[in-house]
Amino acid sequence: MAQGSPQPSSSALRALALEYKSLQEEPVEGFRVKLANDENLFCWEVALFGPPHTLYEGGYFKAHLNFPSDYPYSPPTVKFLSKVWHPNVYENGDLCISILHAPIDDPQSGELPCERWNPTQNVRTILLSVISLLNEPNTFSPANVDASVMYRRWKESKGKDKEYENIIR
Known part of the structure; x- marks a missing residue:
């Protein structure tokens, strides 16, 4: 946790511990997770593998x-540490995806509230x-307009x- 951050709730710690254990016991094809630091359940390192039959096939992110x-x-x-050329990834690596947006009513976004984050995710x-x-x-709703146009x-x-x-490869 960053200095000055609110104290984590015990329900957050419990939820993260259970999810982490579940992903270790039953890994999902396409990604692997590990703790970035064994002392901190709030920051995970993720290895994503480019999905088969896509331009990202064979990629490791x-x-x-x-x-x-x-x-x-x-x-x-979610922040990519690897360089990713994609319409929904900002130049700095931040991922822009509906399910990670707070569940507020924002008519400007073009997203329905049901497409946004909810605690069942x-x-x-x-x-x-x-x-x-x-x-x-x-x-x-591109984060990278140039990648979106291309x-x-x-x-x-x-x-x-x-x-x-060519840029992806």
Whole structure:
């Protein structure tokens, strides 16, 4: 926990310990998790593997998953440590995905409240959503406008325009 952060709730510690144990005992294809520091359940290192039959196939991406002190009532954040060229990843590595947005009513976002975070989400659903996003970016609300434009051009050309593909490789 960062200095000055609120004390973690015992329910947050319990939820994270259970999720971590579950992911160690029953790993999910496509990613692996470990604690960034054995003393801190609130920061996880994630290894994501590019999904088969996508432009990211064969890729290995490292990210940090940081949990708030009131998890699961507030969403964690995902930040890629590896460079990722993707419409939904900011230049600094921060991931922009609906299920990690707080469940507030924000008509400007174009997201429905049901697409946003709720306490029934968990690390498994988050990481499966990230893998799905690698396969099918959301270009309606891009974090990286250039990648979004290139992706749409690549998609419309049915793969003939290679600029997007080349940058990913």
